[in-house]
Amino acid sequence: MGELATLAGEIISKYLDTSCLEPVSSHILAAGKIKNPRQICINDRNIASTGDMKTPAVQDLIWSCEELDLSNNNLHLTSVPEILEHFPLLKVLNLCRNPLNGTEMMDKGFVASRLEVLVLNNCLLSWEGLFWLLQICPELKRLHLDSTTIDFAKPDQGISFPNIEVLHFSKNRLSPLVLKYLSHFFPNVKELYFMQNQSEEAWQVIDESIFTELEKLSLIDCSVCEWGEIESFGCLKSLKHLKLLNCPVLEGLDVNLRRQLVIARLPYLITLNGGETITRDARDKAERAFIRYYMEEENKPARYIELEALHGKLDKLIDLDLKPKKYVSVVIEYDNKSSVRRFSQDITVMGLKKKLEPLLNLSANSMRLYFLSKQAAYGPDELKVPSKKLYSLLIEDGDTFIVDRK
Helix, strand or coil: CCCCEEHHHHHHHHHHCCCCCCCCHHHECCCCCECCCCEEECCCCCEEECCCCCCHHHHHHHCCCCEEECCCCCCCCCHHHHHHHHCCCCCEEECCCCCCCCCCCCCCCCCCCCCCEEECCCCCCCHHHHHHHHHCCCCCCEEECCCCCCCCCCCCCCCCCCCCCEEECCCCECCHHHHHHHHHHCCCCCEEEEECCECCCHHHHCCCCCCCCCCEEEEECCCCCCHHHHHHHHHCCCCCEEEEECCHHHCCCCHHHHHHHHHHHCCCCCEECCCCCCCHHHHHHHHHHHHHHHCCCCCCCHHHHHHHHHHCCCCCCCCCCCCCCCEEEEEEEECCEEEEEEEECCCEHHHHHHHHHHHHCCCHHHEEEEEECCCCCCCCEECCCCCCEHHHHCCCCCCEEEEEEC
């Protein structure tokens, strides 16, 4: 580890010191006055403390800053209020990959009244430390807690943070208990983001008392293994937007069927995976597909009974295979002779000509090829496009190809 740095020193080095290799013209006006950047990024500098932030040049530069990125440094918890005090207009603070450990807390009388977004990913933060930070940031709206080491203790019923509306909680282990605690601590969350979480069937605990304000839920690369977990989202009456990608329960299903089985389970959903708004017609088709999918299953989902009561008993759809036959037997006529040959319909007109070369002792480029269907009301059609696929001709067994020499 290199020499520890200070925030004030790195600000001077990057933004004010004209001997620095980085250009500073964008930060200094023609009259020599310091331009006030709204965004300041000083990451990966081994910053361990704030330093002398009261230096006039530093104060003049940072007073209007609204977004501060200090990720991947060596800051501890006690430095956070010092930083916030010197950035009075700060709205976004990124502290990911900082230790943020330590138990010594400053006076709770300090309040960061403007901070709206706090990023605490990959920090060695305790629950007590997080609790203290949330107390001094009463206007916080968005909280990032990805890859956290926090051990959530059993919550005091009087402790919650209703100001938090968006919570990122990716790359953490989810249990039913943790999910309940998150709902208790952040009762007004409208958006929840999970990615690469091991869930241990956590979503089975969902009921109407959990995440009552949740409108948007994102589950990507999460271990959702049972349809029952997805069905539990139906208890979330306010849930309108769901992103569900790369989850084990969806594996092996056709994309359209997968979408229909999810939509049918969640009656309040408006969008799925960021797609178009789910129309009444699309929902109706999804619910009918759901009924037909499970109608012969012995153990039907609870949702099946509800949908059958809504749509009535449906007939099973006839499974029609409308795909063209892969191979056809056709008549080949050339020089007043005919023979029957079997070909794949996936080849082109030129491909057929090449296959006929050894049979007719005639080069493909010397052939003029005609197609005559048994159903044709007129004479044969010349096939002039070499790249045309045979299946586009709707060939049936017994149809005829006529070859003439050019």
